[in-house]
Amino acid sequence: MEGNSSGGGGGGGGNDVELLCKTLQVEHKLFYFDLKENPRGRYLKISEKTSATRSTIIVPSNGIAWFLDLFNYYVNSDDQDVFSKELQLDTKVFYFDVGENRRGRFLKISEASVSRNRSTIIVPAGNAHDEGWAAFRNILGEINETSQLVVLPNQKNSEAPERLVGLSDDVGAGFISSHSSQSAPAAEVNVDRSSDLPPSSDDIGNMGVSKVIRADQKKFFFDLGSNSRGHFLRISEVTGSDRSSIILPLSGLKQFHEMVGHFVEITKDKIEGMTGANVRTVDPPQR
């Protein structure tokens, strides 16, 4: 579909109007940006094409400015200061993670939605000045401007109210909210992985959801379960393909919470010193 301007669009979703189409090459990857619109709304399709693979994420139009802000964050921050971010837009969650391997640094953007499988694009940072990310950012900026300018005849300029737009830091110590001394743990960790778990009698009412905290390369999964001995919380640490868990009977959960809170208190200075540059939140886009 990309770059195809001849003939009528006959494929799936081919009736969508293409407002803008751009391509960007970073190293050997080709990124296609398609700003499209259909009766359900406007969206940005970003495809990453390698010689062998292609993967696509769909960004709702109200998320374009957030993507722009996030790319600015990753371009402008010092390498060692960048952290994972989450962007929730309606029913979708986008995860931004920086990784590095022998090929260099890259930004992984994963789209998770309840219906679809996860899809991911990976943007190489480029050379020393993150020019791959910067070029990506520049295109997002152009698209964002265009999207604000271009209004199709059959559409009014007033958008539907943007709802449930939230951006949360996903800092190393997930227990530490950006509001430092306030204790606001659970609300900050609003990642719902319930779709990863089939409904099970192990679940305790509607609490049977899986939550995850991500810290750099590590993930900590929180799963409620039960067996003949009773209910428990399983906390799993996952790094790469390794996983280890602790099983915490619910009878000990409150003590566990207090104990963690104790160590948060006595290490507060150290934690704030370590994360001071990371608790910044990306500002909302100007409207």
Next chain:
DNA sequence: ACGGCTC
């Protein structure tokens, strides 16, 4: 010319 991503 890569090739990363996965309880």
